[in-house]
Amino acid sequence: xxxxxxxxxxxxxxxxxxxxxxxxxxxxxxxxxxxxxxxxxxxxxxxxxxxxxxxxxxxxxxxxxxxxxxxxxxxxxxxxxxxxxxxxxxxxxxxxxxxxxxxxxxxxxxxxxxxxxxxxxxxxxxxxxxxxxxxxxxxxxxxxxxxxxxxxxxxxxxxxxxxxxxxxxxxxxxxxxxxxxxxxxxxxxxxxxxxxxxxxxxxxxxxxxxxxxx
Amino acid sequence: xxxxxxxxxxxxxxxxxxxxxxxxxxxxxxxxxxxxxxxxxxxxxxxxxxxxxxxxxxxxxxxxxxxxxxxxxxxxxxxxxxxxxxxxxxxxxxxxxxxxxxxxxxxxxxxxxxxxxxxxxxxxxxxxxxxxxxxxxxxxxxxxxxxxxxxxxxxxxxxxxxxxxxxxxxxxxxxxxxxxxxxxxx
Numbered sequence: 588x589x590x591x592x593x594x595x596x597x598x599x600x601x602x603x604x605x606x607x608x609x610x611x612x613x614x615x616x617x618x619x620x621x622x623x624x625x626x627x628x629x630x631x632x633x634x635x636x637x638x639x640x641x642x643x644x645x646x647x648x649x650x651x652x653x654x655x656x657x658x659x660x661x662x663x664x665x666x667x668x669x670x671x672x673x674x675x676x677x678x679x680x681x682x683x684x685x686x687x688x689x690x691x692x693x694x695x696x697x698x699x700x701x702x703x704x705x706x707x708x709x710x711x712x713x714x715x716x717x718x719x720x721x722x723x724x725x726x727x728x729x730x731x732x733x734x735x736x737x738x739x740x741x742x743x744x745x746x747x748x749x750x751x752x753x754x755x756x757x758x759x760x761x762x763x764x765x766x767x768x769x770x771x772x773x774x775x776x777x778x779x780x781x782x783x784x785x786x787x788x789x790x791x792x793x794x795x796x797x798x799x800x801x
Numbered sequence: 802x803x804x805x806x807x808x809x810x811x812x813x814x815x816x817x818x819x820x821x822x823x824x825x826x827x828x829x830x831x832x833x834x835x836x837x838x839x840x841x842x843x844x845x846x847x848x849x850x851x852x853x854x855x856x857x858x859x860x861x862x863x864x865x866x867x868x869x870x871x872x873x874x875x876x877x878x879x880x881x882x883x884x885x886x887x888x889x890x891x892x893x894x895x896x897x898x899x900x901x902x903x904x905x906x907x908x909x910x911x912x913x914x915x916x917x918x919x920x921x922x923x924x925x926x927x928x929x930x931x932x933x934x935x936x937x938x939x940x941x942x943x944x945x946x947x948x949x950x951x952x953x954x955x956x957x958x959x960x961x962x963x964x965x966x967x968x969x970x971x972x973x974x975x976x977x978x979x980x981x982x983x984x985x986x987x
Binding site for chain 2: 588589590591592593594595596597598599600601602603604605606608609669670671672673739740741743800801
């Protein structure tokens with residue numbers, strides 16, 4: 588094929604396009620992913636029943652804040668990395684801040700408690716359930732966001748784009764899990780919420796090059 | 802800001818708004834830059850320069866089908882450079898070129914040189930590529946992009962709605978671009 592012929596073809600009957608389309612589609616996908624993850628979590632595990640008392644509500648608030656801040660940062664970064672050349676404009680330091688903050692807070696809580704309590708603070712009652720639920724439920728948001736990125740965008744650093752898809756999916760899933768989870772110590776949240784979201788991010792790094800290729 | 806950046810960006814913005822003439826000029830100028838860029842990088846990697854026209858066309862298709870991912874408030878050259886480099890790295894990986902290390906380069910590299918060989922031709926066969934598309938996409942592309950019928954005329958001829966024609970043209974070009982990228986081209 589002659590290159591001139593290709594250029595003719597591409598510029599014939601050219602349609603105008605809207606550059607806001609990828610970001611809008613991404614926000615739509617995230618909204619659907621959040622509702623789906625909440626619904627799945629409520630159906631599979633159910634909501635915790637003590638949300639009327641203050642300590643439970645505070646801990647629930649901390650979990651939502653932690654996952655919500657990560658989700659916000661992930662979506663903003665994702666809307667940049669899914670455009671060609673956008674990988675250079677995201678700050679990895681900024682993304683790590685919520686993780687550093689909750690780790691420091693957890694260490695402070697542990698330091699203030701007798702070491703005999705550490706085991707319970709770190710493992711809670713349901714660490715295994717948390718470890719399994721967050722990555723499993725994250726599969727649905729991961730698939731949804733990946734699909735939208737494939738349809739509307741063109742990332743040029745696929746591992747990094749995959750990482751942010753994983754980070755967003757993990758934090759969406761953690762948001763949902765917070766409605767159910769009654770393990771309320773900060774070290775538990777830091778270890779199991781932070782850890783499982785990190786696992787989802789790592790899965791994104793590994794899967795990105797295969798799933799987001801164009 | 803270089804003059805290439807200013808000119809190309811203005812053409813791109815007009816193209817995004819639907820100005821076909823400006824867009825044709827843009828693609829024509831980009832094809833010269835891309836040709837020089839790919840030929841230079843391929844020869845440095847010890848690959849035959851004959852592949853370079855395939856890459857030029859693959860990059861043009863990628864630029865076209867992803868033109869909505871260009872953010873008008875950002876400079877244009879780095880966006881084109883990112884696509885060209887992505888396609889180059891992908892090509893080298895597909896052709897299993899061992900031990901190639903692409904040096905870090907400035908995005909200006911993409912507009913640094915021109916190669917305006919007239920009538921350059923790739924090994925890609927448009928008809929074969931089109932034949933592999935689903936029927937609706939192939940017909941929509943033939944009517945609108947090759948025969949130059951208006952969307953309304955194409956809709957009447959193909960028995961589709963106008964928006965279905967547009968969607969099929971867009972999806973068809975995207976599928977075409979992907980099928981070249983995944984190396985299914987004989």
